[in-house]
Amino acid sequence: MRVLMFGWEFPPHISGGLGTACFGLTRGLAFHGVDVIFVVPKAYGDEDQTAVKLVGASQVQVKKRSYQFTNAAYGELQKTGSKVIRDLLYIEIGSRLVPYLSPEEFGQYVSERLLHGDTSWIEKSDRELPSADTFVEVLGTIEFTGKYGPDLIQEVSNYAIVASEVALEQEFDVIHAHDWLTYPAGIAAKNASGKPLVVHVHATEFDRSGENYNTIVYDIERSGMLAADLVITVSNLTRNIVIERYGIDPSKVVTVYNAVEPTGDRKQLQVQKNIDEKVVTFLGRITYQKGPEYFMEAAYKVLQYSDNVRFVMAGSGDLLRKMIRYAARLGITEKFHFTDFLKGPEVEYMFALSDVYVMPSVSEPFGISPLEAMRSNVPVIISKQSGVSEILKHAIKIDFWDVDAMADAIYGLISYDALSAMFREYGKEEVESLKWENAALQLKNQYVQLVQSGNLQL
């Protein structure tokens, strides 16, 4: 079984959940003996001078790498001494596509950087995944005449053309595309090769923008889902959106839950906590979707009754300033702290300091961060409007708008010690059982079914 995968980000540079999920799944598939040709858009940064030529040039750079999966990350296997190493063909295509940006944001992002002559416009992150994997580089280029500008949609279709071109040189059984930016590439590859297409929905336009959704993005998403032979969603919450808002046939929409990288032999971060009070943390983008104001209102309620607590809002986003003003208006700034954007190790540090983690998301297709908190032994409160609440048992689940319930859960966790003890005992165990291998196995079975039914039709 060979899969042509249009994914995002790969170690060492990973800036968000989409990259983590792609990497986890690919690694899991390799574990189950599935070969993956991994295609990513890549804009070269400072370290690569060719990037300067890229702008306005008629040549797209394509890098091919062989990426070796060693068994280093699989602790159990290592113990038994068996060695599973699979080669992964890793193809980078010169493109400025970056995940997590809306068309409007992208335009602004690119123009700003063009204006300043800044070419290092991939967000760098120190968040490295633990692995002993190695890269072997092979360079190559493809001739391409296309325009580059601050237009995301143009970029997406350019990418699709190049990607399908690249794809045709390879042999594979299934095409798998992650999130809407790569759907056109997936469709193009399907049209060119006739192989079945799987699209993976990590988030929909409704999650990102609420009811003021971008119709062009919606159309691309929908055409991807319609063209797909199988739609994978990260939760039933998302599955319902795909069925109801995009009108997709339920029989071809399947939920495969995300997982979390095991801590393995990694040492738990030892942090000397010099604050007497309990620390309650919100960590994420401070945007409407994440529900920061509900967290603040709950904090206000708790602070009316307890001195023994401090609240932290970690992250940045378009609502950050509004939130700071709101905290001032409520008069709780003495006990309510903002950290701005936290990078890799700082995130771990923040978890190590926390006694409670709250994810009050208004809409969250999955939500991997509570799993990371639980992995660090932090009890979590999550909104019922998150995909992850469908699988977690050892978490307190509340409606995002139910500030009273949220405040009560926070108060309970900081006041009744037996409760945190329970979470420490069962939570970590539960999270460690959510493995990418299991998610990948589900995927593999879906691939096999697709390929078999395709053969029958022929």
Added chain:
Amino acid sequence: MKKICLYFQVHQPFRLKRYRFFDVGNDHYYYDDYLNKHILKKVTNRCYLPTNELLLSLLNEFDGKFKVTFSLSGILLDQLELYAPEVIGSFQKLAATGHVEFLSETYSHSLVALVSSEGFKNQVDLHRKKIESLFGVTPTVFRNTELVYSDAIGEEVAKMGYKAMLAEGAKHVLGWKSPNFLYYNVLNPKLKVLLRNYKLSDDIAFRFSDRSWSEWPLHAETYINWLKGTPKEEDFINLFMDYETIGEHQPVESGIHQFFESLIRKIVKDRQLGFCTPSEIVANHQPLAPLSVPYPSSWADEERDLSAWMGNEMQKEAFNKLYSMRKLVIGADDPDLTKDWAYLQSSDHFYYMSTKFFADQSVHNYFNPYNSPYDAFINYMNILTDFIIRVEKKNKRIRYKGIPIEELAGLNLDEAIGSYEEILKELRKKRNTARKQSGQPGQAIKNIVKTVPKTSPVKKKGKK
């Protein structure tokens, strides 16, 4: 003739309302009246009234050939008085036939027997009085909450003057022995022990309407053959179950009422079978052997132990915190506090906190008002916090750093004395400077008094 001892436990807890931490100190009413009334009415209409009516007609028809045994928890009776007094009337009609035995239990369906013999006796006395006043009979056989039994608890029960006690015929208790014989308490042989035949009881209580069960649908004829199929030397079979089995756990639509009617009729008419009550078994049979149960057993879950109520940290914490208040509640001697104290003890509250069956919570979820065990724990602890504050206020209890002063010891005690001495010193200093400033001892206080007008300004105006 093989005798069938049919016994029903009748109980509903006072479920607690949603109680947030900001209600602590403000709201002292803990119960979800709407939910409790709603559930009680539902069970009344589906189980209590129709089943009582069915049993009454059979009792009258067979005049002594059919017998049945009940125990009704005190808090169920309290709820019936509030929301469905007609059910009490219908139980009284059953009692009047003379063929119904009532058993003793704890008043509030509590697990107090595990922590305090004094508290245990108190609850049992309360319950016995309630049964006496409502049904005019004095129970001679005891059944503990959730059929919790151990050698020590049995001994306590014997001390209270009971002849016999019911217990679970659990495998880990019986080993190779059969539940269909009479046993006696290993510490006090005077107390006889009747064991539940869990296989035959659960065939009805849990499996009756289970379509994946190989015996579904269960007919009375089949069941009677199972009863007769037990070894000949076994003279009786104890079928103990929740009364709510008939019409609620096993829904009305499953035909459970018809099954029971048919079963009772067939047993009465069968020459090899008959009915009896626990006290008749005790009177007519010699105990076979001592029963040794060093660790408490119960009728719950596969484990038949205490893990359904005291299996995790939350349950233990809540349980210990609750019972740490026992002496203070007695000291407070307040009717409202005593009532809340009883209602908060119901084992059901701890049952809702169980994490045992995250996968298969079917039984644990029955009438469970909470989303998760965590939710149940937080709500209960909020209420308990308020209750503790009320009890301590009434007792004028003083705490130092969260520890009640009577529990302070060693270094903590010295530290507390030091800290209070410091406060006293500061207060004296303050008083002395105030005195010096005014030049006269005690003047400071007078000054304060002077600033408060003796009569209200409104009155003065009126005089003008």
